[in-house]
Amino acid sequence: MSTVTSETIDVTLGERSYPVWIGRGLLDDHIRWRGALRGRHVLVISNHTVAPLYLERLSRGLDGLKWSSFLLDDGEAHKTFANVGLALDALATLGATRDACVIALGGGVVGDLAGFTAACWMRGIDFIQMPTTLLSMVDSSVGGKTGVNLPAGKNLVGAFHQPRAVIADIGTLDSLPEREYRAGLAEVIKGAAIGDAPFFAWLEAHADALRRRDETTLVQAIATKVRYKAGVVARDETEQGERALLNLGHTFGHALETAGHYTTLLHGEGVAVGMLLAARLSERLGMSTPADTTRLEQLLQSVNLPTRVPSGFDPDQLLALMRLDKKNTAGTLRLILWRGIGHAEIVSGVNENDVLAVLRDATK
Incomplete structure (x- = not known):
């Protein structure tokens, strides 16, 4: 067939x-x-x-x-x-x-x-x-x-x-229900945010077509993301280095999912909010600019993904959950942050006070 x-x-x-x-x-x-x-x-x-x-x-x-x-x-x-x-x-x-x-x-x-x-x-x-x-x-x-x-x-x-x-x-x-479909778009955006600035710009230009589930656009988006991930996996199958970059937003997102007992946010929704939190932390640490954060937020919003932490979440509990993340080493936070769109990196020894400040601002 x-x-x-x-x-x-x-x-x-x-x-x-x-x-x-x-x-x-x-x-x-x-x-x-x-x-x-x-x-x-x-x-x-x-x-x-x-x-x-x-x-x-x-x-x-x-x-x-x-x-x-x-x-x-x-x-x-x-x-x-x-x-x-x-x-x-x-x-x-x-x-x-x-x-x-x-x-x-x-x-x-x-x-x-x-x-x-x-x-x-x-x-x-x-x-x-x-x-x-x-x-x-x-x-x-x-x-x-x-x-x-x-x-x-x-x-x-x-x-x-x-x-x-x-x-x-x-x-x-x-x-696929609309909410589940949108959650999948978060992972497409994540791949572009990590290491493909031209693809990020393409997503910005095709956000409306993706939201409408245009088939040609959708297949191209899926294939581009899979091709990118396949290259990363080929170079680092068991996540000893580069593959960890694919977790941009996941440390924040997994904490949100766990705190919500896996019922408040879908995984993709947690990744969407988590990426934005990672961008804000990167900005706070002087690694990226507010313009990068704004572009990410606008793209997420253009495909109707959440960009805010749901009400009722406790920042101290979220930080405690983040300490259990598999990427951490020697009792210190090891996060995937970025230096702008398409330039993610692994950052070890992140100061918990900075993370807590971002979480507290996001949960006001």
Whole structure:
């Protein structure tokens, strides 16, 4: 089956590589993705929102295989060890062998949990990402980060486990609620803010088309972001250096998500607000100018993303949560800040008083 507008991007990691296919109708293009399945056992992990929409279409490509499905409730609060345990039980019931495959059909929560489940079963089996949200298409489905949340914080437990393939069928975005779609645009903007000033300017010029979900513009935006991330992952697969830059806004954002019990802000919304907080901290430290902060704020607002911390958040609690971030070293804050649009950098030993000042100003 052909697609109207499509892109193929290879993620290359030394001698290994896998394709990211972006286009319409890819779920039904069984010939394309069936070749990524090496064994006869498949566990499809999805959720109760996505499965009724797309599981039947996916299952048509599994004829002749022994497969089953495991469905989560929808939402970040369900990315837990308990559900990993249930997914592993489903693999055991299936009789999954070392050449089995887990397929993640859903957004970032499904992809993270499915990938972590695959990493754990028999010390690592194949998995395929079939992202159905914009956020997961442009970010979490690519690069092999998997994991689950703890009450103490987000993604504190996980593994690097690369997929065999990523099948991003943009037709699934037709059913994506507007708020979820906007949250995905935050990750697109983040990639430009980190290391691609021309792409940032392109997003400013095409914000209206993206907001309207113009298909050609959308595919170009997804492909540009994925291509950028693939390059970063190829150079730093396990986040020893450059890959940490992809976390611009995440330390602030994860703290906001955790403080809100994963119900107040979607991940992309947390990233949007977190990027702006990181920009304001950069400005406070003399690393960037108010004009950079203003451009970021205006772009976020142009695609209807939040730019303010919701009411009721405590700055001291947010700082305490930020101390648990995985990027920190030797008991000091290590944040991703910037020197203006397209120029992010890792900054160690950030003074907590400066962070607290930004948080207090944002929560007034």
